[in-house]
Amino acid sequence: xxxxxxxxxxxxxxxxxxxxxxxxxxxxxxARWRPRLKGLVLPxxxxxxxxxxxxxxxxxxxxxxxxxxxxxxxxxxxxxALWKHIGASLLRVLLGFAIGAGLALLFAAWVGLxxxxxxxxxxxFAGLRSxxxxxxxxxxxxxxxIDETSKVVLIAIGAFFPVYLNGVAAIRNIDRKxxxxxxxxxxxxxxxxxxxxxxxxxxxxxTGLRSGMSLAWMFLVAAELIAAxxxxxxxxxxxxxxxxxxxxxxxxxVLAVLGKLSDGLLAGLEKRFLAWRDTFNGQGS
Amino acid sequence: xxxxxxxxxxxxxxxxxxxxxxNIHLQLQPRETVSLLGPSGCGKSTLLRxxxxxxQDFEGQRLSDTGPLxxxxxxxxxxxxxxxxxxxxxSDDGQYDKTWVAQLxxxxxxxxxxxxxxxxxxxxxxQRVAIARGLYSRPQVLLxxxxxxxxxxxxxxxxxxxxxxxxxxxxxxxxxxxHDVDEALYLSDRVLVMDNRPSSIRQExxxxxxxxxxxxxxxxxxxxxxxxxxxxxxxxx
Numbered sequence: 001x002x003x004x005x006x007x008x009x010x011x012x013x014x015x016x017x018x019x020x021x022x023x024x025x026x027x028x029x030x031a032r033w034r035p036r037l038k039g040l041v042l043p044x045x046x047x048x049x050x051x052x053x054x055x056x057x058x059x060x061x062x063x064x065x066x067x068x069x070x071x072x073x074x075x076x077x078x079x080x081a082l083w084k085h086i087g088a089s090l091l092r093v094l095l096g097f098a099i100g101a102g103l104a105l106l107f108a109a110w111v112g113l114x115x116x117x118x119x120x121x122x123x124x125f126a127g128l129r130s131x132x133x134x135x136x137x138x139x140x141x142x143x144x145x146i147d148e149t150s151k152v153v154l155i156a157i158g159a160f161f162p163v164y165l166n167g168v169a170a171i172r173n174i175d176r177k178x179x180x181x182x183x184x185x186x187x188x189x190x191x192x193x194x195x196x197x198x199x200x201x202x203x204x205x206x207t208g209l210r211s212g213m214s215l216a217w218m219f220l221v222a223a224e225l226i227a228a229x230x231x232x233x234x235x236x237x238x239x240x241x242x243x244x245x246x247x248x249x250x251x252x253x254v255l256a257v258l259g260k261l262s263d264g265l266l267a268g269l270e271k272r273f274l275a276w277r278d279t280f281n282g283q284g285s
Numbered sequence: 286x287x288x289x290x291x292x293x294x295x296x297x298x299x300x301x302x303x304x305x306x307x308n309i310h311l312q313l314q315p316r317e318t319v320s321l322l323g324p325s326g327c328g329k330s331t332l333l334r335x336x337x338x339x340x341q342d343f344e345g346q347r348l349s350d351t352g353p354l355x356x357x358x359x360x361x362x363x364x365x366x367x368x369x370x371x372x373x374x375x376s377d378d379g380q381y382d383k384t385w386v387a388q389l390x391x392x393x394x395x396x397x398x399x400x401x402x403x404x405x406x407x408x409x410x411x412q413r414v415a416i417a418r419g420l421y422s423r424p425q426v427l428l429x430x431x432x433x434x435x436x437x438x439x440x441x442x443x444x445x446x447x448x449x450x451x452x453x454x455x456x457x458x459x460x461x462x463x464h465d466v467d468e469a470l471y472l473s474d475r476v477l478v479m480d481n482r483p484s485s486i487r488q489e490x491x492x493x494x495x496x497x498x499x500x501x502x503x504x505x506x507x508x509x510x511x512x513x514x515x516x517x518x519x520x521x522x
Binding site for chain 2: 177178180181183184185191195196199200202274275276277278
């Protein structure tokens with residue numbers, strides 16, 4: 001009898017997996033790289049067209065330097081001050097993000113888990129959230145001066161709200177039916193959090209962390225544009241003041257790369273921790 | 286008669302102004318299979334949740350200590366981030382009894398799927414995991430809330446066989462909520478036909494047939510006619 005039900009289970013599974021076994025499999029390497037190559041088509045095209053347009057003089061190079069020129073500038077910077085600027089910016093972003101996201105996770109857990117905490121805290125946070133975060137800048141400068149603290153605090157404020165909002169939503173969107181399984185086993189509050197609530201909220205938490213990270217970079221630039229002696233934002237405003245669009249564009253490219261790297265890091269963690277998700281991956285054609 | 290595993294009297298259960306359950310007395314003997322049969326929304330699931338202790342707010346009393354029980358929900362309710370094995374041993378966190386889990390996986394016919402994630406399972410397989418999870422805590426009573434209502438008719442019959450087999454092997458009593466007359470009669474020793482709201486037990490049908498049963502047995506057909514008549518009188522069909 002039990003072997004009988006074994007067979008049945010196998011049949012059920014092969015039915016569930018039927019799609020993946022049918023159809024031809026193209027050569028592995030090409031299949032893996034093709035989507036990435038597709039993504040490179042548009043940027044490559046833009047670079048080539050820009051290079052041509054600038055070279056034949058349709059755009060003045062003091063306004064739009066040729067991509068090759070930007071590459072040279074980037075090379076020059078890399079031999080000199082670029083690493084100092086990157087180091088300064090990276091430190092600010094990471095510190096600000098760690099503080100902002102850390103506090104946000106703490107408050108999100110508190111508000112998400114306790115209706116009492118929600119009643120006390122949520123209106124205040126809703127009020128603070130409606131302040132455009134850059135409006136804090138003058139106050140931060142008055143209170144904390146123009147050194148590192150004010151920049152880190154601004155970045156922390158920027159990172160706080162997306163993480164907090166997504167965190168609370170993630171906890172409140174947890175399927176009540178899963179929580180009931182914990183109730184059935186008489187789980188304590190702590191065990192419920194560790195065994196059900198935290199893993200179930202993880203997808204939402206990652207969404208929050210990733211948008212928090214992108215806002216952290218945004219507020220870094222804002223902070224460094226306003227007052228800084230080093231950092232990528234400083235490089236941007238330095239390029240503007242010395243009429244060097246190539247430096248501005250080089251700084252923008254570095255910011256893009258760093259933003260992508262930090263997001264890629266979080267995306268990698270997300271993929272690793274959330275491999276269990278049964279989600280839509282887009283359609284083939 | 287041996288000591289009942291379950292003996293509960295629900296005087297009244299209300300949601301807001303509506304009375305859902307009214308004067309229900311339910312007993313369950315060791316190794317007995319009992320079905321609560323009634324339409325959706327008649328309060329039978331509520332009764333089951335009261336018995337399970339998920340619903341504390343009711344008028345009435347437990348007349349004996351309820352033995353160790355487990356609950357199988359209408360949906361599998363597996364933790365999607367845990368493997369089949371980890372889901373079955375869920376109540377013991379990380380330190381679950383691996384040999385016991387392996388035996389249960391074998392018994393519910395999922396050998397080879399210990400490390401599969403729920404997303405790779407079909408509905409019927411997921412419900413098998415849910416049953417194994419229910420059995421993991423070695424209950425004396427298994428409460429099932431329309432456990433097979435979401436699977437197709439053939440899978441349902443297979444799962445019904447499996448359930449009877451497991452109940453026999455582990456000597457557990459089953460209390461099953463269903464709206465499927467055939468399922469109730471095929472599985473149970475007693476079928477309790479529920480009244481429409483406010484629910485009470487309208488009639489008790491004893492099914493005196495040995496297991497394994499034949500689904501085509503004329504007695505089952507006669508009892509089905511009886512049950513349908515009762516349900517009709519209760520204005521549920």
